[in-house]
Amino acid sequence: MIQTGCDGKNRRIAEAEDFEYTVEQFADLQLLRYKVKGFENLTLRQKELVYYLSQAALQGRDILFDQNGKYNLIIRKMLETVYTDYQGDRREADFMNMETYLKRVWFSNGIHHHYATDKFVPGFTPEFFKAALSSVDASRLPLAEGETLDGLCEEVFPVIFDPQLMPKRVNQADGEDLVQTSAAHYYEGVSQEEAEDFYQALKDPDDTMPVMFGMNSRLVKEGGKVVEKVWKSGGLYGQAIDRIVYWLDKALEVAENMQQKTVIEKLIQFYKNGDLKDFDAYSIAWVNDLDSHVDFVNGFIESYGDPLGLKASWESIVNFKDREATQRTETISANAQWFEDHSPVDQRFKKKKVKGVSAKVITAAMLGGDLYPATAIGINLPNSNWIRSVHGSKSVTIGNLTDAYNKAAHGNGFTDEFVYGAQEKEWIEKYADLTGDLHTDLHECLGHGSGQLLFGVDQDALKAYGATIEEARADLFGLYYLPDAKMLELGLVSDKDAFKAEYYTYMMNGLMTQLVRIELGRTVEEAHMRNRQLIARWAFQRGEADRVVEMIKKDGKTYVKINDYQKLRMYFGELLAEVQRIKSEGDFEAARRLVEEYAVKIDPVLHTEVLERYEKLHLAPYKGFVNPVYKAVTDKDGKIIDVEVSYKEGYAEQMLRYSNEFANLPYRNK
Ligand code: ZN
Secondary structure (H helix, E strand, C coil), X not given: CECCCCCCCCCCCCCCCCCCCEEXXXXXXXXXXXXXCCHHHCCHHHHHHHHHXXXXXXXXXXXXXXXXXXXXXXXXXXXXXXXXXXXXXXXXXXXXXXXXXXXXXXXXXXXXXXXXXXXXXXCCCHHHHHHHHHHCCHHHCCCCCCCCHHHHHHHHHHHHHCCCCCCECCCCCCCCCCCCCCCCCCEECCCHHHHHHHHHHHCCCCXXXXXXXXXXXXXXXXCCEEEXXXXXXXXXXXXXXXXXXXXXXXXXXXXXXXXXXXXXXXXXXXXXXXXXXXXXXXXXXXXXXXXXXXXXXXXXXXXXXXXCCCCXXXXXXXXXXXXXHHHHHHHHHHCHHHHHHHCCCCHHHCCCCCCCCCCXXXXXXXXXXXXXXXCCCEEEECCCHHHHHHHCCEEEEXXXXXXXXXXXXXXXXXXXXXXXXXXXXXXXXXXXXXXXXXXXHHHHHXXXXXXXXXXXXXXXCCHXXXXXXXXXXXXXXXXXXXXXXXXXXXXXXXXXXXXXXXXXXXXXXXXXXXXXXXXXXXXXXXXXXXXXXXXXXXXXXXXXXXXXXXXXXXXXXXXXXXXXXXXXXXXXXXXXXXXXXXXXXXXXXXXXXXXXXXXXXXXXXXXXXXXXXXXXXXXXXXXXXXXXXXXXXXXXXXXXXEEEEECCCCXXXXXXXXXXXXXXXXXXXX
């Protein structure tokens, strides 16, 4: 999966629009809204399909809450009841801090941070919470049969208030029992060793088509024996799964074609019996469904939430193809050979015959489970290794979510703070969204696929520097071609100056602003960030004598200023040729020198300045989305005659509605 949401690569928009992309901000989080562009152009049948699949996408929400922690559903209900029913002072600090805590619990689908996985520290007291719980109608609280409020508080309060108890959702600390020290609810009463032994015993080393053992169950100890409780109809989470199946059955009736029908049927079969062979059959059918306009993921997919990487969290996304954006990637792919032939790379390192990778661009229509509210902007599935090698995988980028990130960044102060002058701001305002997308397309569709290794060169020759060099190669390929006349000729840009928006933001990001994501005193570690600094620093120093790019001070603040865009393009071409040579020849020493000299070290004075300027903008580093609302319009016989989409629902409003409408599981799932 591909993640984003950083403000380090900020862009602004050209057109003003009557659509509110930002919803609200609290703690370290910002909620955005995304627009389901093109929904109104779907056929009635496709709209119906999206509607049914969207219902299915929301029915599993409580599964994820329970997967993320045994007490999450109970705690959520206690908080929600106080939030809606409390008659005391809603402006006092305790109540308002509880509200923030609840909003964070909704966002994380549990009481641990969605990204860092640390348990939240509540900003309200147990005394306040107890009194507030006592003041509301007890029948609205998640009491077990015969349980008193005192009993409930005794059971649950330590989970909320004691920082020592369940401190991490996913513990990765080497040397500890990762299963027993992780709060995720994928195991109960078993040790890491018992879990590992259990799954080791199931593996057959001769099986060339192995299922992903353990991905759809909780592992528990019963009567001294380690057993799996499978998530399926009639099994654990069966109540929610039956609701998902109910809507999938409806979707089946309006499937677009036979292949998609097969996909849905196989998924239903898997949900009904929990057999992992059926899951593989579903995955294969899904990866082969390339013609359907509407597509979806619904199931137990990613295993980041399990310290052992076996158990898959529940998630869903419903989407349809963005024809216009996909056409852009198809145009680029169709001209792959031209780009390869005209690159500044030495002939020996070029591919005689290139094949562009066509990645589809999609529009998200609904997000659910582990893709909501925080989400991915790209998906590459299935995860099964043997299916990927035999049947391939589907790679998509989610256009309307990237778009929403970009548009929400408009006017957040970032560009005003860091961009040098009015001319640069104008280019960014007009073109940065488009040229940013184009750079990504060139990077993905052509950059990674270009060039070749000399005969006999080991593909891992660059070792730890390989990833940074590879990313630099793909980025440089895109940077080199953005100003090319070919881009105008293919109709990909309409103005010969458009590339300057990407050149400027790229240099500013690589030289300065991406540092906002790094703590003071540390170095650049992540491969993409290293690549960007490598390119920006190298080009900066290459043209330093001629002042091609400058770092200049204005009112005590540092700014990047580009004086000669054409020369900068030549430098990118020069570096592309060198980076391709390093890759093609497997020149480890040269890779090491390039990365260590340009990509790793940070000037502490500049770093401090950038962090201070960023801090003042009060931007939230993590973002998530509120979903649109679909309404089925029916005739007098109950037949759907249209599906309407609206974007008015607020964050708390949506979360409370979901907790109410999709309350499919008991508070305690055993
Ligand atoms: Zn890449």
